[in-house]
Amino acid sequence: MFELLKTDSATQARLGRLVTVHGVVDTPVFMPVGTQGSVKALDPRELEEMGTQILLGNSYHLYLRPGLDIIREAGGLHRFINWPKPLLTDSGGFQVFSLAKIRKIQAHGVEFRSHLDGSLLFLGPKEAMEIQRALGSDIAMVFDDCPAHTATPRELRAAVDRTLRWAAECREQPRAPGQMVFGIVQGGGQAALREECAKALTSLRLDGYAIGGVSVGEAEAEMMKAVEYTTPFLPADQPRYAMGLGTPAQLVELVARGVDMFDCVLPTRVARNGTAFTRRGTLSIKGAACKRDWGPIEEGCACFACLRFSRAYLRHLLNVDEILGLRMVSLHNSHLFLKVMEEMRAHLEAGTFAKFRRGFIANYVPSRRVLAARKDGPFSAEETR
Amino acid sequence: MFELLKTDSATQARLGRLVTVHGVVDTPVFMPVGTQGSVKALDPRELEEMGTQILLGNSYHLYLRPGLDIIREAGGLHRFINWPKPLLTDSGGFQVFSLAKIRKIQAHGVEFRSHLDGSLLFLGPKEAMEIQRALGSDIAMVFDDCPAHTATPRELRAAVDRTLRWAAECREQPRAPGQMVFGIVQGGGQAALREECAKALTSLRLDGYAIGGVSVGEAEAEMMKAVEYTTPFLPADQPRYAMGLGTPAQLVELVARGVDMFDCVLPTRVARNGTAFTRRGTLSIKGAACKRDWGPIEEGCACFACLRFSRAYLRHLLNVDEILGLRMVSLHNSHLFLKVMEEMRAHLEAGTFAKFRRGFIANYVPSRRVLAARKDGPFSAEETR
Numbered sequence: 001m002f003e004l005l006k007t008d009s010a011t012q013a014r015l016g017r018l019v020t021v022h023g024v025v026d027t028p029v030f031m032p033v034g035t036q037g038s039v040k041a042l043d044p045r046e047l048e049e050m051g052t053q054i055l056l057g058n059s060y061h062l063y064l065r066p067g068l069d070i071i072r073e074a075g076g077l078h079r080f081i082n083w084p085k086p087l088l089t090d091s092g093g094f095q096v097f098s099l100a101k102i103r104k105i106q107a108h109g110v111e112f113r114s115h116l117d118g119s120l121l122f123l124g125p126k127e128a129m130e131i132q133r134a135l136g137s138d139i140a141m142v143f144d145d146c147p148a149h150t151a152t153p154r155e156l157r158a159a160v161d162r163t164l165r166w167a168a169e170c171r172e173q174p175r176a177p178g179q180m181v182f183g184i185v186q187g188g189g190q191a192a193l194r195e196e197c198a199k200a201l202t203s204l205r206l207d208g209y210a211i212g213g214v215s216v217g218e219a220e221a222e223m224m225k226a227v228e229y230t231t232p233f234l235p236a237d238q239p240r241y242a243m244g245l246g247t248p249a250q251l252v253e254l255v256a257r258g259v260d261m262f263d264c265v266l267p268t269r270v271a272r273n274g275t276a277f278t279r280r281g282t283l284s285i286k287g288a289a290c291k292r293d294w295g296p297i298e299e300g301c302a303c304f305a306c307l308r309f310s311r312a313y314l315r316h317l318l319n320v321d322e323i324l325g326l327r328m329v330s331l332h333n334s335h336l337f338l339k340v341m342e343e344m345r346a347h348l349e350a351g352t353f354a355k356f357r358r359g360f361i362a363n364y365v366p367s368r369r370v371l372a373a374r375k376d377g378p379f380s381a382e383e384t385r
Numbered sequence: 386m387f388e389l390l391k392t393d394s395a396t397q398a399r400l401g402r403l404v405t406v407h408g409v410v411d412t413p414v415f416m417p418v419g420t421q422g423s424v425k426a427l428d429p430r431e432l433e434e435m436g437t438q439i440l441l442g443n444s445y446h447l448y449l450r451p452g453l454d455i456i457r458e459a460g461g462l463h464r465f466i467n468w469p470k471p472l473l474t475d476s477g478g479f480q481v482f483s484l485a486k487i488r489k490i491q492a493h494g495v496e497f498r499s500h501l502d503g504s505l506l507f508l509g510p511k512e513a514m515e516i517q518r519a520l521g522s523d524i525a526m527v528f529d530d531c532p533a534h535t536a537t538p539r540e541l542r543a544a545v546d547r548t549l550r551w552a553a554e555c556r557e558q559p560r561a562p563g564q565m566v567f568g569i570v571q572g573g574g575q576a577a578l579r580e581e582c583a584k585a586l587t588s589l590r591l592d593g594y595a596i597g598g599v600s601v602g603e604a605e606a607e608m609m610k611a612v613e614y615t616t617p618f619l620p621a622d623q624p625r626y627a628m629g630l631g632t633p634a635q636l637v638e639l640v641a642r643g644v645d646m647f648d649c650v651l652p653t654r655v656a657r658n659g660t661a662f663t664r665r666g667t668l669s670i671k672g673a674a675c676k677r678d679w680g681p682i683e684e685g686c687a688c689f690a691c692l693r694f695s696r697a698y699l700r701h702l703l704n705v706d707e708i709l710g711l712r713m714v715s716l717h718n719s720h721l722f723l724k725v726m727e728e729m730r731a732h733l734e735a736g737t738f739a740k741f742r743r744g745f746i747a748n749y750v751p752s753r754r755v756l757a758a759r760k761d762g763p764f765s766a767e768e769t770r
Contacts, residue, residue: 037698038707044693066676066701073677074697082693291451292458308429308467312459313422316451322423323708 001180001207002239010354012231012258015345018208018239020138021178022078023053027260028348029241030251030341031056032334033268036065037081040268041323041330044083050303050335051342054138055083056263060092060099060123064116068134076136076176088263089137091128091170093144093184094212094243105162108169109143114300129173129181137179137320142170142329144184149218156188158199159213171204180207182212182241188213189222191229198233208239211259220366224253231258247341248277249364252357255344262341267333270370272326274318277333279340281365285329290315291299297328303335304328314377386592386622388563395739397616397643400730403593403624405471405523406563408438412624412645413733415636415726416441416473417719418653421450421608422466425653426708426715429468435688436645436727439523440468441648444516445477445484446510449501453519461521461561473648474522476513476555478529478569479597479628490547493554510551512683514566520733522564525554526595529569534603541573544598545582549628556589565592567626573598574607576614583618593624600629605751608636616643633662633725634749637742640729647726652718655755657711659703662718664725666750670714675700682713688720689713 006015016027017204029084032039032047035058039047047055057077062068066080074080077087096102100112100121109124128143145159163186170181183201187193201209211230214223235239241261242254263299267277274286278298284290285297296306297314305314305328319326340360347356391400401412417424417432430492432440442462447453450659451465459465461616462472481487485497485506494509513528521598528551530544548571555566568586572578586594596615599608612627619625626646627639636647644763652662659671663683669675670682690699690713725745732741 036701036705038702038709039714041708043689043709044714045689061705065696065705070677070701071696074695080695080698080701081505082698292455294459304428304430306632310459310465311449311467313467314681316421316455316465317423320421320446320450322421323426323712324423324428327426327428327708327712 002237004237006348007236008256008348008353011256011357013255013344013348013353014258014260014346016260020054020180022084022086022138025086026260026345028251028255028341028344029053029261030337031261031263032240032337033263033265034081034083035265036061037077039334041271041327042268042334044081046304046331046333050331052085052334053336054086054088057081057087057089057137058092058095059089059128059135060095062135063123064114065133065245067132072134076134078136080146086138087135088139089132089135089141090243091132091141091143092123093128093141094146096123097146098148098216105145109166125169126173129170129175133174133176133179136176139180139182139208140175140257142167142181142183142206144186144212146184146186146212146216147188148297149188149213149216149222151188153190156186156190156193159186160193163212164197166339167201167204167206181204181210182210182239184210184212184243185230185234186213187226187229189218189226190366193305194226194229195233198230202233202235207341208241209234210241210243212243214242215246215264220250223250224257227254227257227259247366247370248279248337249361249366251337251340252344252360256353256357264337266370267337268330271329274315274325274329275370276329278335279336279360279363282367282370285311285314286318287315298336301332301336305332386411387622389498389622391733392621393641393733394736395512395740396641396742398584398640398729398738399643399645399732400733401645405439405565407471407523409597409711410438410471411730413640413726413729413750414438414646415722416646416648417652417723419466419468420584420647420650424719426656426712427653427719429466431689431716432719434460435716437470439473442466442472442474442522443477443518444474444513444520448477449499453516457519458629461519471523472520473524474517474520474526475628476517476526477508478513478526479531481508483530483533484599489492490530494551508561510554511558513629514555514560516629518559518561518564521561524565524567524593525560527552527566527568527591529571529597531569531571531597531601532573534573534601534607536573538575541571541578544571545578548597549582549585552589552591556591562712567591567593567595567624569595569597569628570615570619571598571746572611572614574603574611574614579611579614580618583615587618589619593626593646594619595626595628597628599627600631600649605635608635611640611643612639612644632751632755633664633722634746634751636722636725636744637729641738641742649722651755652722653715656714656718659700659714661714662721664721664745667752670696670699670710671703672700678720682717686717686721688717690717703746726765734736
């Protein structure tokens with residue numbers, strides 16, 4: 001189902017094509033995050049217009065609300081949210097370990113309390129796959145144990161063991177027609193554990209492999225290492241997905257390290273604080289510098305927001321809490337993430353990726369504040385991937 | 386600038402054409418409310434697609450934020466918000482008398498404290514016209530004294546006197562190129578005062594006349610009477626505008642009483658509580674009845690929301706606080722208001738308005754809750770017209 005079209009000669013970057021039940025996905029790809037069945041503040045037409053190929057939905061959130069009965073009755077998640085293109089669903093593992101109050105980790109899953117009403121629930125490989133089968137996503141993720149970046153070596157070890165056991169269980173569950181299942185490599189920042197986990201997981205012959213246990217509070221350098229410890233042990237002919245990442249510059253660096261798929265809440269999350277991404281880094285549209293700035297968010301950008309509105313107007317909207325303000329910044333940011341991926345695909349095709357990467361990274365000034373929003377920001381229920 | 390094309394034979398309904406600097410407005414017309422330079426939750430493309438001819442902006446709000454210097458520098462309100470079609474601006478009179486803390490009513494205006502930061506400000510006919518000149522609206526409203534519906538006869542009298550004096554002052558102020566100025570008739574529920582105010586005002590030969598002092602907390606019957614006390618004394622060949630009104634059924638009844646122009650925050654305000662307007666009355670999309678309702682908000686409606694989404698999905702979005710939910714209900718409601726006006730124009734053209742009116746009113750079940758939202762709802766700063 002995955003076709004590796006080309007590998008860059010100077011880096012590990014890959015150009016690929018992933019065929020799903022609901023259509024083809026060109027990789028490297030960024031997946032906008034529609035946690036609760038909607039990419040925050042955006043509508044499906046806007047997502048189509050900016051070239052979205054695949055959306056991410058979340059088992060944990062959708063299981064709590066609206067609940068599986070509703071989505072089953074709708075005929076699956078595609079029809080419920082009216083998104084005819086591919087969907088990937090997260091298994092809920094990340095959310096159970098980061099959002100919920102865990103009561104007890106058991107052999108076949110986790111007993112936890114809902115972050116919404118405290119009700120006692122159970123989620124394990126069987127349940128997560130059952131949910132994703134009902135959602136009918138094109139790609140389901142295995143239910144994994146995703147420890148915090150503060151986990152001890154002993155905890156990391158236990159998480160890898162559980163993740164592997166659970167992945168094997170997930171593999172045996174019934175699936176929606178044509179549904180792919182991706183494994184998730186854990187192991188924190190430990191090279192040996194990452195290698196062991198990747199090797200054991202790939203022996204299960206799943207449809208793709210994700211790098212998990214990143215975007216859990218670690219520094220960028222650690223995140224890059226976790227990826228580098230993992231990719232050498234993943235099969236070249238299958239898709240690789242770095243979960244919950246990252247900034248535009250990080251996406252470029254991760255593509256250079258051989259990652260094909262990404263998802264991240266950053267574009268819409270920081271938009272709601274009035275922060276816009278550009279190719280030079282981030283920009284506070286709410287800031288006084290934009291007060292009389294009659295240019296678009298980003299010069300040369302062809303998104304709806306940049307074609308129509310000035311920074312000064314958007315600043316006004318954000319400052320008086322008009323929804324159009326955060327809508328437009330969310331739109332611009334998501335558009336930029338998708339365009340950067342599109343450009344990377346074009347440069348991979350043309351054999352000019354390494355040059356593009358150098359130029360992009362030289363131009364992009366990372367913002368500590370935005371990295372912090374990714375790492376330490378309050379993980380509200382609605383915002384996790 | 387106003388052409389009365391046709392008067393209905395069975396009612397007082399009128400078909401007209403208002404020519405403004407930024408284009409022609411077919412009347413009867415509903416003006417979506419963009420108080421702070423944005424129709425809440427909607428974008429200009431959505432407004433265009435639903436057939437919006439003219440938007441309303443607000444002097445009071447825009448004067449406070451972003452301030453006139455910014456809008457002047459942008460080249461006026463049309464360019465600031467990127468809306469190339471006609472704009473009408475309210476004078477700020479209504480807001481000063483309903484939102485601000487009045488310190489002192491003086492001969493030439495009102496000294497008041499901003500509802501935002503308590504700063505001491507002054508607004509009168511001169512200032513209101515200066516603001517509207519800077520905004521560059523196609524239609525400016527005079528600065529009036531708009532008393533509450535609880536006002537005593539003495540207070541109503543004083544308000545009429547002041548309103549007339551101020552209207553004469555407004556008339557003498559410099560205007561933006563081609564800008565029209567509409568007078569506002571006050572007089573509460575008193576027939577004699579309404580007549581006197583209308584007659585005195587029309588002697589000023591302004592470009593149009595509004596019925597003010599409605600939508601200030603009075604019951605529907607009182608509102609209708611206030612309109613009926615006023616229209617007979619307004620010139621037939623000039624546009625008539627009922628300020629801050631109403632529900633779809635009220636719009637139909639007011640058109641039948643000879644009113645040409647309307648504005649109202651209801652479509653977007655109630656949408657944010659999950660209430661949708663239909664031709665049969667209102668509907669709580671958040672309600673349990675929509676949980677498994679796979680139909681659109683309104684059968685046969687061609688708005689973006691109804692073409693794309695089910696009530697069940699929108700209910701989910703509203704219940705999990707996803708912005709797309711209130712966006713889509715705002716869009717549907719605004720679309721409905723505009724389509725009802727469009728149909729009234731078509732029926733006036735065809736000579737079938739009276740029949741349309743009977744059918745519409747018979748079908749529409751008014752909701753006490755929605756009438757209350759209009760009358761007694763908390764007038765938050767962001768939501769007044």
